[in-house]
Amino acid sequence: MKVIAVANQKGGCGKTTTTVNLAAAFARMNKRVLAIDFDPQGHAALGLGYNLSDAGHGIYDALTNMQIPISRVIRRTYIPGVYLAPSNILLSGVETELAMRPSREYVLRQLLADLGDSYDLCLIDCSPSLGLLTLNALVASDEVLIPVQTHYYAIEGLKQLLETVDIVKGRFNPALQISGMLLTFVENRTLLSRDVQRQLREYFGEMVFDTMIHRNVRLAEAPSAGESVITYDEKSRGAREYMQLAEEVFNGQAKS
């Protein structure tokens, strides 16, 4: 199972949109995909049509209760081939609960080891922070996919994120690689977006995916129908671009 963390501490750069739509696109390629909602907001679950008020265990329970294996919190979604480990609001308190554990960075990694190869891919939607939850996701992953909005503030945080990836690689997970940087909210109409694209490609070169995700209202509409854009509007630009990204991620080498 290839595990990919979708992470960036900058808020609103498209982490959840990427997790949900990439999962649906991989399923179209007949892969079995596990999506883990690692954000207490629970938006990946919503985007996959899951009703947050559903009772039952979530990823929080598997993290904090050794009696509950992760397989018991995984549910089917309406998309054939996509499975979900939902989050809930309790997840926002888990960082203090885990902080005292001896191997607190490896909790998720140990849970995923139980799954063996029951899935082809696992995508982890991270919250907009670099706390212990995101650290757990990076330690558990083979690759990290970094959505980057083509705006000015988005560039500033990348240095810090890459430093964090280096630290994780050095101390906890030597195999961690960067799957790539995904440019999001691209608008060729604005000088700002074109400028930031150019700067990111000049600065990070090969690390930036060829596929870019343009601003497309269909991507923002789909979650209100509890669907991925792939099923909500298959012909939209958003759907085509996430299908293209799935090809690039699955066939490509990690960028670094």
Added chain:
Amino acid sequence: MKVIAVANQKGGCGKTTTTVNLAAAFARMNKRVLAIDFDPQGHAALGLGYNLSDAGHGIYDALTNMQIPISRVIRRTYIPGVYLAPSNILLSGVETELAMRPSREYVLRQLLADLGDSYDLCLIDCSPSLGLLTLNALVASDEVLIPVQTHYYAIEGLKQLLETVDIVKGRFNPALQISGMLLTFVENRTLLSRDVQRQLREYFGEMVFDTMIHRNVRLAEAPSAGESVITYDEKSRGAREYMQLAEEVFNGQAKS
């Protein structure tokens, strides 16, 4: 001094953009304004033209070192009337450092008490989370201003945020009120934005500001010049709308 926290755990809804431009708009009304960058990303500092690599103390030092009063970390910005307490990356570790303190929710409130009425207004730019830092901001504030993007995911988190505000009001800061909900990224062109606007006004009524902030590329360009939109492009829609918001916030009653 009226203290307003700009908060919402949803990432990318316009917290920093609102803090920076509202501060500049208040300064135009001849108010003395203190902006506190309470997000380790340091974007409010960037938006106010502050160079993050500047040495010197920041809000982290005042929070963790009793010898350093907040007045020693406050600097002038290029905007007359706007002052800044910058953040730095150390701020991301402060939650664990403060967690063991007996009155850990009141640390910022105690710091601001030292300032008396040296400023008319204080705006606190919060990070996209509901952790101890944001809790400190809510406990230190008279009002909380909530930017809400007119997208589907944005609606979901509001219930949780309002519950958190109620808890803070009940246990730590009975005077805390909601300044209002500010609709951001408004686009009358899209059905989604119009739909979400309607839902928010129906559901939250008076709590929603009359002023709305439309999507406007000038707002995203201004930070790359290290300026607020008020000085970057005074005639832009973004500048006019933030000037209008400043009037509404300053003259209005808090919404609840």
